[in-house]
Amino acid sequence: MRPINVGLLGVGTVGRGTWDLLSRNAGEIRRRAGRAIRVTHVAARSAERARELVGARARVCAHPREVTRAADVDIVVELIGGTDAARELVLDAIAHGKHVVTANKALLALYGNEIFAAAQKRGVMVAFEASVGGGIPIVKALREGLAANRIEWIAGIINGTSNYTLTEMRERGVSFEEALAEAQRLGYAEADPRMDIEGVDAAQKLTILAALAFGIPMQFRRVYSEGIAKLTREDIAYAEELGYRIKLLGITRRAPRGIELRVHPALVPARRLIASVEGVMNAVLVKGDAVGPTLFYGAGAGGQPTASAVVADLLDVTRLITADPEHRVPHLAVQPEHLARTPILPIGEVETSYYLRMRVLDRPGVLADIARILAARRISIGAMVQKEPGAGEKQVDIVMLTHRAREKDVAAAIAAIERLATVVGRVRRIRVEELL
Amino acid sequence: MRPINVGLLGVGTVGRGTWDLLSRNAGEIRRRAGRAIRVTHVAARSAERARELVGARARVCAHPREVTRAADVDIVVELIGGTDAARELVLDAIAHGKHVVTANKALLALYGNEIFAAAQKRGVMVAFEASVGGGIPIVKALREGLAANRIEWIAGIINGTSNYTLTEMRERGVSFEEALAEAQRLGYAEADPRMDIEGVDAAQKLTILAALAFGIPMQFRRVYSEGIAKLTREDIAYAEELGYRIKLLGITRRAPRGIELRVHPALVPARRLIASVEGVMNAVLVKGDAVGPTLFYGAGAGGQPTASAVVADLLDVTRLITADPEHRVPHLAVQPEHLARTPILPIGEVETSYYLRMRVLDRPGVLADIARILAARRISIGAMVQKEPGAGEKQVDIVMLTHRAREKDVAAAIAAIERLATVVGRVRRIRVEELL
Numbered sequence: 001m002r003p004i005n006v007g008l009l010g011v012g013t014v015g016r017g018t019w020d021l022l023s024r025n026a027g028e029i030r031r032r033a034g035r036a037i038r039v040t041h042v043a044a045r046s047a048e049r050a051r052e053l054v055g056a057r058a059r060v061c062a063h064p065r066e067v068t069r070a071a072d073v074d075i076v077v078e079l080i081g082g083t084d085a086a087r088e089l090v091l092d093a094i095a096h097g098k099h100v101v102t103a104n105k106a107l108l109a110l111y112g113n114e115i116f117a118a119a120q121k122r123g124v125m126v127a128f129e130a131s132v133g134g135g136i137p138i139v140k141a142l143r144e145g146l147a148a149n150r151i152e153w154i155a156g157i158i159n160g161t162s163n164y165t166l167t168e169m170r171e172r173g174v175s176f177e178e179a180l181a182e183a184q185r186l187g188y189a190e191a192d193p194r195m196d197i198e199g200v201d202a203a204q205k206l207t208i209l210a211a212l213a214f215g216i217p218m219q220f221r222r223v224y225s226e227g228i229a230k231l232t233r234e235d236i237a238y239a240e241e242l243g244y245r246i247k248l249l250g251i252t253r254r255a256p257r258g259i260e261l262r263v264h265p266a267l268v269p270a271r272r273l274i275a276s277v278e279g280v281m282n283a284v285l286v287k288g289d290a291v292g293p294t295l296f297y298g299a300g301a302g303g304q305p306t307a308s309a310v311v312a313d314l315l316d317v318t319r320l321i322t323a324d325p326e327h328r329v330p331h332l333a334v335q336p337e338h339l340a341r342t343p344i345l346p347i348g349e350v351e352t353s354y355y356l357r358m359r360v361l362d363r364p365g366v367l368a369d370i371a372r373i374l375a376a377r378r379i380s381i382g383a384m385v386q387k388e389p390g391a392g393e394k395q396v397d398i399v400m401l402t403h404r405a406r407e408k409d410v411a412a413a414i415a416a417i418e419r420l421a422t423v424v425g426r427v428r429r430i431r432v433e434e435l436l
Numbered sequence: 437m438r439p440i441n442v443g444l445l446g447v448g449t450v451g452r453g454t455w456d457l458l459s460r461n462a463g464e465i466r467r468r469a470g471r472a473i474r475v476t477h478v479a480a481r482s483a484e485r486a487r488e489l490v491g492a493r494a495r496v497c498a499h500p501r502e503v504t505r506a507a508d509v510d511i512v513v514e515l516i517g518g519t520d521a522a523r524e525l526v527l528d529a530i531a532h533g534k535h536v537v538t539a540n541k542a543l544l545a546l547y548g549n550e551i552f553a554a555a556q557k558r559g560v561m562v563a564f565e566a567s568v569g570g571g572i573p574i575v576k577a578l579r580e581g582l583a584a585n586r587i588e589w590i591a592g593i594i595n596g597t598s599n600y601t602l603t604e605m606r607e608r609g610v611s612f613e614e615a616l617a618e619a620q621r622l623g624y625a626e627a628d629p630r631m632d633i634e635g636v637d638a639a640q641k642l643t644i645l646a647a648l649a650f651g652i653p654m655q656f657r658r659v660y661s662e663g664i665a666k667l668t669r670e671d672i673a674y675a676e677e678l679g680y681r682i683k684l685l686g687i688t689r690r691a692p693r694g695i696e697l698r699v700h701p702a703l704v705p706a707r708r709l710i711a712s713v714e715g716v717m718n719a720v721l722v723k724g725d726a727v728g729p730t731l732f733y734g735a736g737a738g739g740q741p742t743a744s745a746v747v748a749d750l751l752d753v754t755r756l757i758t759a760d761p762e763h764r765v766p767h768l769a770v771q772p773e774h775l776a777r778t779p780i781l782p783i784g785e786v787e788t789s790y791y792l793r794m795r796v797l798d799r800p801g802v803l804a805d806i807a808r809i810l811a812a813r814r815i816s817i818g819a820m821v822q823k824e825p826g827a828g829e830k831q832v833d834i835v836m837l838t839h840r841a842r843e844k845d846v847a848a849a850i851a852a853i854e855r856l857a858t859v860v861g862r863v864r865r866i867r868v869e870e871l872l
Contacts, residue, residue, distance in 0.1 A: 017726075025584060025586055025726075028586050029583070029584065032766070034766075136727075141577070144748065144752060145748055146571075146744065147465070147748050147751045148744050148745075148746075148751065150461050215467055215468075273709065273733060289460075289461070290741065292738075292740070294732075296732060298727055305726065308585055309581075309584075311726075312580065312584050315583045315584065319763050321763075322759070323756075323758070324758065326437075327755050327759065329755065330468070333468060335468070
């Protein structure tokens with residue numbers, strides 16, 4: 001069979017990784033696909049860098065539209081990142097009948113619905129395994145491997161920078177700022193780390209996971225997102241004392257009245273496998289009604305791991321390229337006419353458990369006041385740690401874990417507790433996820 | 437589109453699970469596949485039990501060949517287990533142009549090559565996700581998700597009974613016999629647990645994983661296999677003291693001169709994620725050249741988890757049913773004409789590290805003799821624990837971890853050590869896997 005021709009947009013870390021992998025494992029890939037897959041056209045911001053990479057083995061185009069419109073290109077691989085130019089180029093490739101492979105989570109979270117509709121109309125595929133979890137084949141697992149299940153929930157460590165930072169804070173006892181600086185020094189965090197630290201990157205990936213798990217459209221703007229910048233060494237130490245670790249989780253769950261979609265730090269029982277996922281590694285825990293809990297673990301970023309997913313997509317598209325569109329795996333797991341309109345729950349309606357830490361004056365009756373406020377909102381306490389005050393200290397930390405309660409009731413209780421004259425400063429609130 | 441008709445052979449745990457899952461999640465499955473998947477024919481050893489399960493919703497056939505030959509059956513699901521009758525029925529289904537889904541690892545490990553050749557010739561698919569790791573989509577991950585990689589090695593906890601037994605021994609400090617009795621009491625182990633405990637079940641699954649990872653034929657008879665029955669509480673405690681846990685691993689690795697294929701207990705560093713996989717859970721760690729280490733975790737057995745994989749296969753076959761055979765995913769990951777003839781290494785040629793435990797007389801010069809024997813075979817010692825003898829005791833345990841050495845050199849050294857007059861009894865030897 002004739003080789004499949006690929007047009008490559010972008011020669012950054014992942015673009016270079018993809019080029020290298022297709023060259024290095026060409027034999028293995030051909031053995032699997034039954035035909036060769038080769039890059040024939042390349043475009044990049046710097047044509048010089050592109051030329052350096054590919055030499056005379058592919059045509060370097062001055063404009064990316066030469067790639068998206070080349071008559072002999074079968075699949076366009078979009079690895080330029082960002083959303084504006086990427087959106088235009090992906091839509092242009094689709095309009096010209098090209099299949100698309102992309103690693104661009106921001107593009108899909110924001111414009112996925114538009115892109116999939118265009119692809120559906122034109123009868124081409126858009127593959128995006130590399131957009132979540134780097135080389136972990138989690139898109140395929142959700143869309144195909146676990147397709148028999150009614151997915152109940154997903155909880156993922158899907159941002160390596162945040163996880164590295166939290167691991168450093170716990171293992172070395174350093175502050176958030178110190179841990180982040182170390183991540184930057186090692187190249188695990190960008191110069192501007194806000195997308196990672198504030199949970200935006202994780203929210204984009206969670207948008208994609210939720211769509212695949214529940215067969216719903218992409219709804220990035222409805223994700224509740226809270227980052228890790230406010231976490232302190234004290235919280236991490238108290239969590240450990242209680243048998244928990246703090247992780248930045250992306251969580252989506254089918255609740256009775258809608259779907260939860262939220263990114264925030266959470267206490268996770270230390271004995272759960274996902275609690276032991278450290279450093280820049282990613283892991284996605286999926287609970288299906290038949291399979292039970294399953295976990296998928298691996299490198300969430302980096303040129304080679306991400307290229308592993310890009311090339312797996314190229315193999316998939318190659319295999320399905322001659323299939324009728326209705327026999328291909330649907331973009332969002334379910335046939336487009338069956339996408340569900342299940343509402344996304346506002347965060348106030350979410351029920352979970354909470355870690356509450358407050359600093360109080362060491363006086364009789366303080367705890368009774370706090371307990372009364374919680375009880376009035378039907379929030380019950382599961383575990384509590386109260387430290388003896390140090391010599392000469394007049395303030396003491398109270399840490400409690402609540403049973404499941406509704407977020408808006410907890411918020412109201414916290415506001416009332418903060419109004420007590422015996423409570424100093426703000427109450428720290430971190431959600432607890434038992435993941436069972 | 438018309439529904440896909442399934443013929444079900446067997447209504448044991450997995451057969452019942454498959455029937456239930458197809459009924460319970462019929463809507464979700466239809467939303468994904470774009471068409472309904474329904475069981476129309478059933479056969480089982482006990483027609484009565486089959487009738488009890490399906491009522492009037494499917495035809496209960498007196499003979500399984502009525503199912504494999506029914507004109508309106510598209511896919512035959514083989515869940516009767518065993519190898520003789522299963523082989524005949526699967527080949528009969530193929531001969532009659534049916535696609536096959538099976539959970540039968542023994543059948544595939546022994547007769548997979550014959551079955552895949554027959555399927556290839558007839559242009560039908562044989563899907564077997566449920567044969568390894570229960571509901572964990574590891575077959576799909578190896579064959580599709582990681583298809584861009586040159587797989588370097590796989591290490592898996594792929595037998596739940598053994599893993600449960602080892603977990604109990606470590607956590608509760610009980611003997612092998614006590615732990616196994618508990619597993620039997622809870623239904624995690626068969627009345628005759630030899631297939632699990634002696635590593636046969638794991639060897640069958642490893643045969644399948646190796647074929648997928650390396651694109652080689654099934655070679656069950658070349659698997660080296662050693663069970664867990666000889667492990668003692670002492671070994672588990674010493675391992676823990678050295679920072680390791682003992683797991684029954686199935687390991688396959690691309691070595692310079694061939695492929696390693698072996699099942700045996702191994703010490704694994706406690707900080708590795710796979711070391712924390714406890715109880716009846718399964719996990720497969722895959723090292724690819726691009727993706728790095730990835731881990732897939734979940735329930736390795738049980739009616740519902742296994743049915744999750746069976747029904748995922750039904751969805752896959754449904755999607756590919758109209759595709760040309762050459763565009764389908766190949767049975768053993770690579771196109772049949774590209775299967776490799778790489779030799780399987782005999783266990784003596786395998787290189788790994790070793791845990792050695794020996795009981796010696798508490799006399800000067802004993803350790804020097806042992807060290808000299810090891811050094812003569814270029815085996816170097818990485819760590820050592822020597823306990824002080826108890827009051828009045830004249831014997832003492834020496835435990836050592838070696839650096840990497842060749843199995844046959846270690847075997848020769850052990851024989852020489854056992855011949856020393858100062859060494860009491862046999863030397864315990866357990867392999868150590870760093871999994872890096």
